[in-house]
Amino acid sequence: MEEALFVKGMYLQTIFFNESNSYHVGRIQILETNQPEFVDKIGTSLMVVGFFPILAEDEEYRFFGTVVTHEKYGMQYQVTSYQSELPEGRAGVISYLSSGLFRGIGEKTATAIADHLGDEAIEKIIDSAEVLYDLPIGRWNRDKAHELHDQLREHHGLEKVLAYLTSHGFTTKMAMKIYNQYHEATFDKINENPYQIASDVDGIGFAKVDAFAQTIGFDKHHPKRIEQAILYVISRHCMQNGDTCINGEQIFDLLYKQLNIDVSRSEILAQIEALVESGKVIRIADLLTLPIFFYAEVGIERQISYYQQASTLEAVSDLQFSKIRKRTEKAFGIVYADLQVEAMRMALENPVCILTGGPGTGKTTVIRGILNALFHIYHLDADEIAEAGEKAEIQLLAPTGRAAKRMSESTGFHAQTIHRFLKWDKHEDRFFHNDENPIEDVNMIIVDESSMMDVWLMNALLRSLPNLQHLILVGDADQLPSVQPGNVLYDLLQIDSIPKVSLNMVFRQAKESTIINIAHHIRTGTIDGELFEKKHDYSFIPTNTMTTSKAIAKICENALSKGYRETDIQVLAPMYKGSAGINQLNADLQEVFNPADDEKNEAVIYQVTYRERDKVLQLKNMPDVNVFNGDIGTIYRIEHTVDEFGVESATFEIHFDENVVLYSQSDMDMIQLAYCISIHKSQGSEFPIVIVPVLQSYSIMLYRKLIYTAITRAKQSLIVCGEMDAYKLAINRDSTHKRQTLLQDMFKSSEAATDEGKSLVGAPIVDEDIPFDSIGEMGMENVTPYDFLEGDISW
Numbered sequence: 119m120e121e122a123l124f125v126k127g128m129y130l131q132t133i134f135f136n137e138s139n140s141y142h143v144g145r146i147q148i149l150e151t152n153q154p155e156f157v158d159k160i161g162t163s164l165m166v167v168g169f170f171p172i173l174a175e176d177e178e179y180r181f182f183g184t185v186v187t188h189e190k191y192g193m194q195y196q197v198t199s200y201q202s203e204l205p206e207g208r209a210g211v212i213s214y215l216s217s218g219l220f221r222g223i224g225e226k227t228a229t230a231i232a233d234h235l236g237d238e239a240i241e242k243i244i245d246s247a248e249v250l251y252d253l254p255i256g257r258w259n260r261d262k263a264h265e266l267h268d269q270l271r272e273h274h275g276l277e278k279v280l281a282y283l284t285s286h287g288f289t290t291k292m293a294m295k296i297y298n299q300y301h302e303a304t305f306d307k308i309n310e311n312p313y314q315i316a317s318d319v320d321g322i323g324f325a326k327v328d329a330f331a332q333t334i335g336f337d338k339h340h341p342k343r344i345e346q347a348i349l350y351v352i353s354r355h356c357m358q359n360g361d362t363c364i365n366g367e368q369i370f371d372l373l374y375k376q377l378n379i380d381v382s383r384s385e386i387l388a389q390i391e392a393l394v395e396s397g398k399v400i401r402i403a404d405l406l407t408l409p410i411f412f413y414a415e416v417g418i419e420r421q422i423s424y425y426q427q428a429s430t431l432e433a434v435s436d437l438q439f440s441k442i443r444k445r446t447e448k449a450f451g452i453v454y455a456d457l458q459v460e461a462m463r464m465a466l467e468n469p470v471c472i473l474t475g476g477p478g479t480g481k482t483t484v485i486r487g488i489l490n491a492l493f494h495i496y497h498l499d500a501d502e503i504a505e506a507g508e509k510a511e512i513q514l515l516a517p518t519g520r521a522a523k524r525m526s527e528s529t530g531f532h533a534q535t536i537h538r539f540l541k542w543d544k545h546e547d548r549f550f551h552n553d554e555n556p557i558e559d560v561n562m563i564i565v566d567e568s569s570m571m572d573v574w575l576m577n578a579l580l581r582s583l584p585n586l587q588h589l590i591l592v593g594d595a596d597q598l599p600s601v602q603p604g605n606v607l608y609d610l611l612q613i614d615s616i617p618k619v620s621l622n623m624v625f626r627q628a629k630e631s632t633i634i635n636i637a638h639h640i641r642t643g644t645i646d647g648e649l650f651e652k653k654h655d656y657s658f659i660p661t662n663t664m665t666t667s668k669a670i671a672k673i674c675e676n677a678l679s680k681g682y683r684e685t686d687i688q689v690l691a692p693m694y695k696g697s698a699g700i701n702q703l704n705a706d707l708q709e710v711f712n713p714a715d716d717e718k719n720e721a722v723i724y725q726v727t728y729r730e731r732d733k734v735l736q737l738k739n740m741p742d743v744n745v746f747n748g749d750i751g752t753i754y755r756i757e758h759t760v761d762e763f764g765v766e767s768a769t770f771e772i773h774f775d776e777n778v779v780l781y782s783q784s785d786m787d788m789i790q791l792a793y794c795i796s797i798h799k800s801q802g803s804e805f806p807i808v809i810v811p812v813l814q815s816y817s818i819m820l821y822r823k824l825i826y827t828a829i830t831r832a833k834q835s836l837i838v839c840g841e842m843d844a845y846k847l848a849i850n851r852d853s854t855h856k857r858q859t860l861l862q863d864m865f866k867s868s869e870a871a872t873d874e875g876k877s878l879v880g881a882p883i884v885d886e887d888i889p890f891d892s893i894g895e896m897g898m899e900n901v902t903p904y905d906f907l908e909g910d911i912s913w
């Protein structure tokens with residue numbers, strides 16, 4: 119057999135290492151190789167890149183992989199697997215053990231070990247910790263012997279696992295993830311049930327695991343294969359459609375496609391039954407779901423019902439309310455409309471309530487009124503609350519950074535994102551605050567843009583707030599639902615016991631806005647000539663797929679020449695790909711807003727050119743540096759550095775208003791040019807000028823909520839460009855898919871249980887029978903309070 123191509127080298131240094139995914143860039147000195155490109159380069163240095171763990175400096179490793187040529191860094195070795203060359207001789211053993219890889223082992227201990235066990239020391243320790251029990255040095259003990267044994271095994275086990283998995287079709291990145299999940303049990307776990315990987319390891323799907331399972335001899339009819347396909351199909355369906363459950367017919371269709379074998383319905387039903395019994399699948403009538411979705415909705419229902427039942431709020435007398443109203447109206451110099459007054463009273467008298475309305479209907483004006491009224495009722499001093507900021511007992515929250523900022527500007531009080539409020543811990547991948555570590559001293563919250571809240575975020579928020587006396591949800595139910603599963607705001611609006619006010623009157627100043635009028639027409643699906651008439655704040659420009667990008671560039675040039683700043687103008691599109699997609703629009707608009715110039719540094723990352731002064735969008739939450747998904751910033755400086763080996767890298771200084779954040783080259787996967795952003799990402803934000811292309815080529819993305827969300831982002835001026843038919847189609851297509859969720863049923867069943875006298879008052883807010891953090895292990899026996907699972911499986 120031909121020998122695999124390799125490069126053996128002494129590991130010199132780590133240039134870059136990403137802890138979250140083990141992406142590694144390191145430098146070695148070539149000692150030996152059969153790789154033709156390097157045979158005459160023995161003794162020179164080489165960059166090795168790929169997904170592999172931290173290595174020991176000055177130790178020898180054998181890397182397997184391929185030669186790649188980086189446009190800047192030249193020839194590199196793309197590592198698919200590696201193994202350490204076990205050190206040879208006494209000196210080798212000492213230098214390896216004292217290399218810093220093994221906790222608590224310095225040169226003195228390493229020398230003692232080499233003396234005690236000889237040249238084969240490493241192999242002997244890997245075999246058994248006992249050989250080290252009587253190491254003749256002070257302060258040595260059996261625990262230390264075991265610790266070194268475990269570390270060595272782990273180190274060597276990891277290499278074996280990586281070599282095995284990469285030779286079976288997994289990338290090193292995937293192999294690292296699998297190893298990080300199972301550690302030394304990896305071989306046992308994956309051989310016993312490779313399909314488990316798809317459930318346990320994020321980012322590795324059924325198809326990949328299925329291919330692997332078959333190479334190690336799993337039959338296509340293996341029960342584990344069918345079982346995993348069921349779990350996978352439910353999860354994928356929910357993630358793709360925003361549902362929190364799936365019905366019988368849907369699952370059969372998807373399963374047959376996924377499994378691609380001749381299997382009887384009864385065989386599948388038996389598997390589902392087994393999954394239901396083990397708690398991995400939950401069945402409610404003819405719907406199936408997974409614990410991860412189910413218990414989030416259970417948590418929301420339970421917590422809201424608890425707030426309602428535990429509440430001691432009393433009705434405010436007419437006299438008292440009239441006083442509050444007068445004071446508030448005087449303070450703001452307006453007369454509140456009847457519905458607005460009703461909303462304020464609702465918020466004072468109820469532990470949970472919802473305020474909805476389209477643009478310009480006065481939601482913000484009512485929030486200010488509610489705050490004022492709450493201050494009055496609870497004898498709070500507005501200045502003190504403003505000063506207390508995030509320590510105040512009343513908190514203003516929003517799902518995105520820009521929405522929080524807007525809320526803060528419009529009310530004059532501190533507002534923050536929910537991620538910041540709950541303190542997202544990126545290392546633990548969870549919120550610092552939860553039911554075990556709740557936020558005790560906040561008892562009132564107002565959440566704006568709550569249409570964006572998915573079941574997980576809402577559940578996480580509520581379970582952290584045991585003492586809430588006022589939960590006020592504000593939003594526009596006609597906007598896009600959350601990106602992640604659930605239809606929380608819509609579902610809660612259907613619950614009779616939750617009071618709600620829907621503001622429907624557009625106010626005077628707002629009335630003069632064509633944008634707001636058009637928004638309300640689109641909301642109700644009424645298309646009239648107005649859509650294509652030019653107004654002072656609105657116009658429709660006919661273009662097609664080929665001309666759209668140019669037309670938008672021209673509009674932006676005009677706006678800039680009239681004195682608008684680039685931050686005033688925002689293009690919003692539904693899709694990334696295509697000649698009128700977000701990527702292409704960004705490339706074209708970069709030339710308008712920020713053309714190349716000798717004065718500006720540039721860097722190319724993932725084939726996109728970034729330049730100093732570019733407008734960029736943050737794609738992930740980073741609460742630790744106060745930057746959130748959807749935030750827009752400016753690249754202030756790009757600095758190129760060259761290390762001692764001639765390796766270049768770039769650092770980006772990005773300013774999000776006054777918040778300055780440094781991004782390394784690899785952090786830039788969280789950044790995107792922001793001249794054009796997706797409509798989904800624009801939720802919760804507003805811009806003075808909005809330009810929205812609407813084309814047939816976006817076809818599947820064209821529907822009413824999407825267009826409504828896009829155009830309601832415009833504050834002063836809205837330009838729609840594209841094809842009339844596409845625009846009409848989008849307005850006429852009332853949401854193609856109504857999300858299938860369980861939240862409403864949960865409220866109904868809970869109300870029925872309460873009517874039977876099973877009150878939740880006095881119960882712990884999050885009962886032990888809802889182990890949110892070990893959702894995957896839930897058994898059905900724990901679900902009794904929600905045992906509304908009537909009816910047999912009928913499919």
Ligand SMILES: Nc1ncnc2c1ncn2[C@@H]1O[C@H](COP(=O)(O)OP(=O)(O)OP(=O)(O)O)[C@@H](O)[C@H]1O
Pocket residue numbers: 452453454455458475476477478479480481482483484625626627628
């Ligand atoms: N009762 C009222 N009397 C007079 N003007 C009002 C009243 N309520 C609201 N407005 C005015 O209507 C406009 C829109 O109100 P507001 O900003 O509160 O609405 P909104 O629903 O929050 O709008 P958007 O969602 O577009 O931000 C504002 O100029 C506000 O001052």
